[in-house]
Amino acid sequence: MRLQLDTFSVRRLEFSDRTRLVDATLYLNLAEISALLTQHPAIADVEIAITHPGDEVRIVHLLDAVEPRCKLEGRGRIFPGVLGDPTTVGSGSTCRLDGMAILTTAEFPVPVGGLLQAREAVVDMSGPAATYSIFSSTANLVLHFVPAPGANNADFDSAMRVASLRLAEYLAQQVGGREPDRSEVYELTPTERDLPRIVYIYQAQSQGTLADTLLYGTQINNIVPTLIHPNETMDGAIVSANFVYACFKNPTYLHLNNPVIKELYAEHSKSLDFAGVVFYRGHNYTQAEKQRAANYAAKLAEFLKADGVVLTGEGGGNSAIDMMLTLQECERIGIKTTVITYELGGPEGKDFPLVDSVPEAETIVSTGSCDKTILLPEIAKVLGGVAYLDTAQPATQAREIMLDKVYCSTNQLGAGYMMAQAY
Amino acid sequence: MTSVATAVGANRIVRAGRIPHPTGDPTQDPEHELEWRKRVMQVSLDALAARIEKQTIFET
Amino acid sequence: MSEKIRVVHYINQFFAGIGGEDKADARPERRAGAVGPGRALQAAFGQDAEIVATILCGDTYFNENADRVADDLIAQIADDKPDLIIAGPAFDSGRYGMACGKICVVAHEKLGIPALTGVAPENPAAEVYAPYIYVVPTGGTAAKMREAVAPMARLGLKLARGETLGTPAQEGYLPSGKRRNVFVPETAAKRGVQMLLRKVRGEPYETELRVPTYDRVTPANPVNDxxxxxxxxxxxxxxxxxxxxxxxxxxxxxxxxxxxxxxxxxxxxxxxxxxxxxxxxxxxxxxxxxxxxxxxxxxxxxxxxxxxxxxxxxxxxxxxxxxxxxxxxxxxxxxxxxxxxxxxxxxxxx
Known part of the structure; x- marks a missing residue:
């Protein structure tokens, strides 16, 4: 598989009479976009806003983040299985708009309790909280979807996803085909030297509506660990439908721009031989299912002749067990394994940092503790909603907030610069 | 999860159902589910009455 | 440079020159300026800080009346308006180390100022007080005074100036057992790949988190009947x-x-x-x-x-x-x- 990725930089977004990209400013025709987003009967309306890094703006009720992309050449359509047929992607050429994100926000029409609910997810575009989310530094097109009367959560969720992914494709299509700002080719070419073979084991959450991940448009809750080419992820083969805990959900934006895949490609043929990606579901429900998934993932890494594995997860304590069992099985069969994980530890950082661990976990990368609180200052403007979901207080107000409600603050795909350390 | 129970140091561990329903099995009809649950509870009672020297997993 | 940092120093009866074990019931007192090892500390500070007062007490008397003595001594130095309190170094002396830890905790709580002491890592005070105050590891005996005082002075100045500290290893203090969030120059993904490559190549690597261990409990006796x-x-x-x-x-x-x-x-x-x-x-x-x-x-x-x-x-x-x-x-x-x-x-x- 060989994929050429054409990148166009976007620094500003502006509403205009015609959708086009000029000098890193993406002009957007509001009426056109609005019509595109409200086609499904489960969606009554959509409010569209623009915000940039440094703005005195807070975004709440965040669901997913998407980067505009479209296929220029080669088989299939971007986000296959969600937009159109599940045609195998990852070849040909793809256009992407770098530096911006489409952020979807909404409140679901039917209240649900327990795990499977969308929890508060906040991004500040300026101020002290802005250092904790990667989406504080992108130019953001914020969509606030309003459900139609009588719509259920599953239909509304699916309608929002199709609408925002279609917008992502549409925006890229308006730009693609011209001379890009830069262009890269991704291909797992044979390495000339004898380098350590590194496999990426890529775990995702899938538990049901509002806590799902889609592979070529289908939930992954019944898959055994499987192989996927890294290029397929760049064409949207993996789409997030998970809104459970803000700090450690992996948005579609990061499935497209997976930081570990990016890093392994950057080092391919230099310091390592990128041997492939094993994709699987965490949050398996029994010890036997967890062990089976762990063993299978490790076995596939062994089939790929891995010397080392980077392992990432999505979600909290449940997924941590799957990760640790996978790491343990890899080490048992002689594959060195590094895991990237969030930490707990309590607000003071003196409690146990991990839900589960095994003695074989000798190389752990920390993405920081989500148990710490930070102060969200009072802010002039709020997008995505009016009041915090958990406290019902106006979201313009100052509050102390735990990092678990800050979008992607302790993201385990390793996009962030935060870590926890002993002091 | 027996691996977590073992890691955190529980001594009498019974292997039962799944995370969302440790003493349930929604795939069975109610009558058989109750029979299964009784068996899990009987093993749990046996575990309470068992003399053990170290961490032990009791199979159902 | 603004005004000098004001430091209060705590020592025991031995280092104050009152006497050894026979004088361990010496009553608490405050003296102006630096006393005994305070002079070495003052030398290490140079022009940046000044020891404005020294407080002292016999080890036995302190430990038998710890709460009261600590409260009294800290009340006595409130008017000295210290920016920092330093206790010891106490080396491997257990009672002196405990007194140093206690006085630091009370000063930190009552006056809201940073507090640090120096003890040998095997001194019981290290484990007891490292979670609450800064503890600089020292040698076992007073022969290591010079080596102990320099890092204490260096860390003390940083604390008094409110500078952000690096890791315990970088700054030379014992870990508190707590963890905090920090931002580093490289993403977790990059750190992960680099850490893995070091492990695969058999090179030294440093994990960002050591796996914790849980308590073990002896199995309870079975239910009799x-x-x-x-x-x-x-x-x-x-x-x-x-x-x-x-x-x-x-x-x-x-x-x-x-x-x-x-x-x-x-x-x-x-x-x-x-x-x-x-x-x-x-x-x-x-x-x-x-x-x-x-x-x-x-x-x-x-x-x-x-x-x-x-x-x-x-x-x-x-x-x-x-x-x-x-x-x-x-x-x-x-x-x-x-x-x-x-x-x-x-x-x-x-």
Whole structure:
């Protein structure tokens, strides 16, 4: 598989009479976009806003983040299985708009309790909280979807996803085909030297509506660990439908721009031989299912002749067990394994940092503790909603907030610069 | 999860159902589910009455 | 440079020149300026800081009256307006080390100023006080005074200036056992790949988190005779009466409850729900016995498998719960069970 990725930089977004990209400013025709987003009967309306890094703006009720992309050449359509047929992607050429994100926000029409609910997810575009989310530094097109009367959560969720992914494709299509700002080719070419073979084991959450991940448009809750080419992820083969805990959900934006895949490609043929990606579901429900998934993932890494594995997860304590069992099985069969994980530890950082661990976990990368609180200052403007979901207080107000409600603050795909350390 | 129970140091561990329903099995009809649950509870009672020297997993 | 940093120094009777073990009951006092090892400390500070007062006390007297002496001494130095308090170094002297730790804690609490001491790592005061104040590791004896004082002065200046500190290894103090969030120049993904490559190549690597170890408990004795035993049932799955009347938190719960099952043959669907924020609750909400197996236990109770099911079930939410909270709740539940004559409990876990 060989994929050429054409990148166009976007620094500003502006509403205009015609959708086009000029000098890193993406002009957007509001009426056109609005019509595109409200086609499904489960969606009554959509409010569209623009915000940039440094703005005195807070975004709440965040669901997913998407980067505009479209296929220029080669088989299939971007986000296959969600937009159109599940045609195998990852070849040909793809256009992407770098530096911006489409952020979807909404409140679901039917209240649900327990795990499977969308929890508060906040991004500040300026101020002290802005250092904790990667989406504080992108130019953001914020969509606030309003459900139609009588719509259920599953239909509304699916309608929002199709609408925002279609917008992502549409925006890229308006730009693609011209001379890009830069262009890269991704291909797992044979390495000339004898380098350590590194496999990426890529775990995702899938538990049901509002806590799902889609592979070529289908939930992954019944898959055994499987192989996927890294290029397929760049064409949207993996789409997030998970809104459970803000700090450690992996948005579609990061499935497209997976930081570990990016890093392994950057080092391919230099310091390592990128041997492939094993994709699987965490949050398996029994010890036997967890062990089976762990063993299978490790076995596939062994089939790929891995010397080392980077392992990432999505979600909290449940997924941590799957990760640790996978790491343990890899080490048992002689594959060195590094895991990237969030930490707990309590607000003071003196409690146990991990839900589960095994003695074989000798190389752990920390993405920081989500148990710490930070102060969200009072802010002039709020997008995505009016009041915090958990406290019902106006979201313009100052509050102390735990990092678990800050979008992607302790993201385990390793996009962030935060870590926890002993002091 | 027996691996977590073992890691955190529980001594009498019974292997039962799944995370969302440790003493349930929604795939069975109610009558058989109750029979299964009784068996899990009987093993749990046996575990309470068992003399053990170290961490032990009791199979159902 | 603005004004000099004002430092108060604590030492014991020996280093104050009063005497050795025979003078260990020396009463607390405050003296102006630097005394004894304070002069070495002052030299290490140079022009940046000044020891404005020294407080001292005999080791035995201090430890026998620790709260009162510490409060009195700290009250005496309030007017000195210190920016920093330094105690010791106490090397491997246990009582002196404990006094240093205590005086630092009280100064930090009452005056809100940074506090640091220096003791040998094997001094019991190191383990006791490192979680609360800065403890610089020193050699075992006063022969290592010069080597001890320099890093104490260096760290003290940084603390007094409110500078952000690096890791304990970089700054030369003992870890507190706590962890904080920091930002570093490289993404976690990059750090992960680099750490893995070092491990694969057999090069030295440093994990960002060492795997913690849990306490081990000796297995409890078995229930003697089930035929005569009261057995309870409980869950960390957050089963509560519908509406969660006691507001048990869905994550990081601090509460637990018992709910009566007196005269009930089953937990009726609709009467209970899960307050737990960590699993899909539909199955247990449809039939709460899937979380708290009252129906099965009643059948076994009637069949004589055990004497009696305790007439309430225990419930809390085990989701993101700190170990400290869990330990506290476990202890409270166990106490209740002992009071109620419960001999065994079956706890379901999600």
């Amino acid at each position: 089930l035929k005569h035993a009261t057995i309870a049932v409980g869950t960390e799955g957050g089963t509560v009466p519908t509406g969660n009347p006691d507001h048990i938190e869905s994550v990081r719960a601090t509460r637990w409850q018992t709910y009566s099952i007196l005269g009930m043959d089953t937990l009726a669907a609709g009467g209970y729900e899960s307050a737990h924020g960590g699993y899909d609750a539909r199955f247990a909400n449809a039939d709460p016995n899937r979380m708290v197996p009252v129906d099965a236990l009643r059948v076994l109770e009637k069949g004589g498998a055990f004497a009696e099911l305790y007439d309430a079930f225990f419930s809390t939410v085990g989701c993101g719960m700190p170990i400290a909270t869990g330990t506290e709740i476990g202890r409270a539940m166990a106490n209740r069970m002992k009071q109620e004559g419960i001999e065994g409990i079956i706890i379901t876990a999600t």
